[in-house]
Amino acid sequence: MTKLSLRDVVKRFGSNTVCDGISLDVAEGEMVCLIGASGAGKSTLLRCINLLEPIEDGEIFLDGEDISIPGLDPMPVRRRIGMVFQSYNLFPHMTAIENVMLAPRRVYKKSRQELRPEVEALFEKFGLADRMEHYPDQLSGGQQQRVAIVRALAMKPEVMLFDEITAALDPQLVGEVLEVLRLLKDSGMTMMLATHEMGFAREAADKVCFLKDGRIVEEGPPSVLFENPTDPQTREFLARVL
């Protein structure tokens, strides 16, 4: 069943076309990895899906419902789509648990006491039980990124978007974050990742899309795309990064 569907999505910044007619279907529980050089439009595409950027043309459907209608209130949509950023973007003036509880408290009008058990369970699940009362600057990069994931999950989203979430991490910390993604996938979360971790994409993704100049050049299961790419541009890119 299709969870998320993009139809000819176009995004421009001034005269610069960043997404140039992108169409893509993501099935429920599927993990889709977007790969490609920096500036190919991966991050922008994710930001468009989260309605952080308005699109110029095309449609985006969530459960068959058009969420890209101009003028639509983006807030209810964003609650259903979680997003995690490369630079973590934790709120530096709040402890980890306050970071996580802020949005559910304000949006779902729940008290701290109500939220506490489920939030603690999330921290527990992602190995952060002893880090709840720490401020972001007291956490390692990997811990911060995991808190950011917990923060997005606390809103109980139906889809999760991950924007290069391991790109800013020291190599030895990448593993713990990818481990979290595997956990999530196993729990059936629908996920889209922009990533440079080819190994992870190859091993864990259900579908991989290669983007170049704002277009999807080639898409398919990792076994096909990595082992037998049909497009010369894909081959050239993979030759460089693998």
Added chain:
Amino acid sequence: MADQSAAGRTRRQIYEDRLRRRSLIIAGSSTTIVVLAVLFLVPMAPGWEKVQKSFFNWDVFAKTFPGLLEAFMLDVAIFAWCAPLIAILGLLVALARDVRSPALFPLRILGAAYTDIFRGVPVILTVYLIGFGIPGLGLPRPWNSPYIWGSLALILTYSAYVAEIFRSGIESVHQSQRSAAESLGLSESDTIRFVILPQAIRRVIPAQMNMLIALQKDVALLSFIGPVEIFRQAGVYKSLLANFTPYVGAAVIFLAVTIPATRYADYLLAKQNRERS
């Protein structure tokens, strides 16, 4: 190994110790020379005796200081009720200048005009215009009090500066914080209230401390429209005694408050710079 001395210090450490000792000696002796020069040369100036009698007269100082201190309490009181109102109004103006909704565009214009006007006019003019002008329209007592309107003049002027500082703080919070809050489904007002403002306010505290210090001094401007605070009281003593020492006394009282406050603001700023680097 051969380069190390008996004490086990490297030759770099020995060299740096020597440098440190030398600069200490130079700083110490040059300070001593300057202090001695001031202590001995100034009293040798032909006008020193008259200046001392007019500006540094101990009898006058002792006689007027308690009265000055009492008058200073009025400065403290005016400061105490102005400062919180300035913080609130300044914040509101800063937020008004930041609104994105087109329906509130007039608010944005108003905010911009407000900060331009009140930062552009000398405080004393505002104090005069509002302090005498508005009560002159025929307000009944006690609503025409110079305390009310003089304070309002200070509040309006300082809010304009404080608003600009708040705004710079708001703008210094990275766009990604806004994105993160919005991606969680927080409304714009919640984003500002819980994510942007707490960070912005923390960042501008040292700058706002400096505004408080400036306000503390500018409270004296209210004396122009009647209230007998320390500056006016010093002026009264000066006229009665034909001696400027009361002004020196007033300066001493101001400094006793502003120097610690300034040091503290500098300390906060330095701490913040350390944390950011």
Added chain:
Amino acid sequence: MKTTSFISIVFALSATSALAGGHCAAGKTLTEGKLTIATGNPAYYPWVMDDSPESGEGFEAAVAYAVAAEMGFAADDVVWVRSSFDEAIQPGAKNFDMNMQQYSITPERDEVVDFSAPYYSAPMAVLVVGEGKNAEATLEGLKGLLWGAVGTTTAVPMLTDLIQPDSDPLLYGDNADVTAAMQAGQIDAALFDLPTALFLSAVMIEGSSILGQFPADRSDNPDQFGMLMEDGNPLKACVDEALAALTDSGALAEIEAKWLQDTTGVPLID
């Protein structure tokens, strides 16, 4: 022609120096042969008319020329400069021989500068607006008013020691600000010397009137105006001598009668 003018110049020069040389003030003024007098900037009615002391019109201008004449200076030899209050009581050299702008003579001021003998004794008067007009012209009646005064004048000790109002008085930098506060309704009453009060009520503050005046002997410190001079100025003896002569001859009283209004009609406050 050439010779004649040369002779007349020599004559004029020798005549001036002869006059000054034979007189008390010789060698004691800033500029030899000239008497430099300072006044306020601007100088007000009725002390100096139209801000031009050179005309000799107005009480202080007239006194200045009378004193100058008594000291042996021609009217042309009087030079006017302007100064502020603070300038005048600073220690150090002065740019005037004497300064006339209603300086009250006080012992404290006298330590820093010199004063001539008084040329005027000004009684204090109470100027009132609004509510203040209904007050009784008694010390008791004045206590309940909201008071204002210029902070740099001897009106302040008179207010605090003699009247002792119920609420703290408001003090201002100059007469103009007291006036503004009266017009804004922020004060009911203000203390001025009588001539100033007369001027303000007549010209400056609409709806104001003079409630009464204090006899000069009512306070320990009746306000007397003296000419201010640099501390130790040797000219003081000459000025005092001239003032004494003018007082004796009745000339000073005549000038006062001419330029300062008759004060009858303003009741005494006991």
